[in-house]
Amino acid sequence: MKKNRKFFMTLLVSMSILMLAACGGGGSDPAGSDNTSNDTGETITLRAATGLSDQHGWWTAFMVPWMDRVEELTxxxxxxxxxxxxxxxEVGQEPDALKNGTIDVAILVPFYHENMFPASSITFLPVSHTDEFISGEALRKLMESDVELGDTGKSYYESHYADNGFFSLTLNAGAVxxxxTTGYEFNSVDDVEGISMRTPNLLFELMAENMGVNSVSMNIVEAFDALNRGAFEGIFHTPADWTGAGFQDLLTYTIDDLFLGSSNGVFAMTQETWDSLPSEVQDAMLQAHDELYEDGIQEWIDRADAARSYNMEEADGQFISFNDLPEEVQEHITDANVQTWYDYIEFLENNGYPxxxxxILWRDIMIEAGGEVPEELMDLENY
Structure with a gap:
């Protein structure tokens, strides 16, 4: 009898635990999902969002095909x-929207949130040569690197995304x-100094200061109206994204072969949402990412070519090689670019990031991917 009483008591406790778990003790499903158990094979509905235009390359050329491919693979x-x-x-609200459950998947523009992602502008450090595939490979290597930075014991990914509760995958580095400008030419150093330009993040603010350029900081969505009303004369940006922002008819003077780094984006969900997905769904998402990654990069190249053709034919735009600028202008901009590396290092160090x-890691990754940096930066270890 004692044995039987013990058995029934154990059974009763077990049933109570199971009932409690069924009533909602085990964590939340992704927002919008109509499944009660993610491993039952029932439909999982995920809300994906971006504040960027529906014409932006990250959305049309990667996120939309990725979503379609995941639906197909599952x-x-x-x-x-x-x-x-x-x-x-809206742009800038994506991290909060992920965390409060408004959405499940989002394009994050990390350099709009440098308090959360402190070294996310690293990909914008100016170099001597890069291209879309080099930058894309370098960004992916950075996200996958296990190199521990400083005395934190953490990699770039851990300190930026894991520590903030996000599971993130690389979109791609965008275009170079x-x-x-709206026609303002760089024929002398005096032409460079004093011009006003839109800057997308702190690193470009440092770069602008070193060039003697007045910086006007704002996100890309706000920049079109400001440029159109003459709030500034030029932008640090890429022709590949002109159509996504409406710049193709406004900008008529562009310097080619000036490799001011590349933007970086990720698409992310909370780690909790990722962990709630069945393993076969996770595998499908990773497979779709790998399959489409280079297609997303190629889209930026195609967009840049189309923007150049349109701009020259329809807007009387001109593209001038950096190497054809007056020597004094080349030296002025190159010196500013090298100084920007040192200033960015100092800024990060002063704010507690290694x-x-x-x-050094980014320099080495860029070189490994096929890029080139100014000779002065090969001795950063002794800086």
Whole structure:
């Protein structure tokens, strides 16, 4: 009898635990999902969003095809509801929207949130040569690097995304940045100094200061109206993204072969959401990412070519090689670019992040990927 009483008591406790778990003790499903158990094979509905335009390359050339491919690989078990252009979440609100459950998947522009992602502008450090595939490979290597930075014991990914509760995958590095103006030409150092230009993040503010350029900081969504009303004369940006922002008819003077790094984006979900997905769904998402990564990079190249053709033929735009600028202008900009590396290192170090270590890592990754940096930067270890 004692044995039987013990058995029934154990059974009663077990049933109580199971009932409690069924009533909601085990964590939340992704927002919008209609499944009660993610490993049952029932449909998983995920809301994906970006504040960027629905014409932006990260959305049309990567996120949309990625969502379609995941739905295909999971035989429809995963379904996405897509929102772009600020329809559900405005630019800059994506991290909060992920954390409060408004959305499940988002394009993050990390360098708009440097308090959260402190060294995310690292990919914009100016170099002597890069291209879209070099930058894309370098960014992916940075995200996958296990190099411990400083005395933190953490990699770039850990300190930026894991520590903030995000599971993130690389979109791609976007296209290479340069300088474009509404017709203002750089024929002398005096032409460079004093011009006003839109800057997308702190690193470009440092670069602008070193060039003698007046900096006007704002995100890309706000920049079109400001440029159109003459609030500034030029932008640090890439022709590949002109159509996504509406710049193709406004900018008529662009410096080619000026390798001011590349933007970087990720698409992310909370680690909790990622962990809640069945392993076969996770595998499908990773497979779709790998399959589409280079296609996303190629899209930026194609967009840049199309923007150049349109701009020259329809807007009387001109593209001038950096190497054809007056020598004094080349030297002025090159010196400013090298100084920007040192200033960015110092800024990060002053704010508690191992700036020297991340700069050395990025330099080495860029070179490994096929890029080139100014000779002065090969001795950063002794800086």
């Amino acid at each position: 035989d429809g078990q995963v379904q996405f509801e897509g929102f772009s252009g600020g329809e559900l979440v 940045y340069s300088i474009s 700036g020297k270590d991340i700069a």
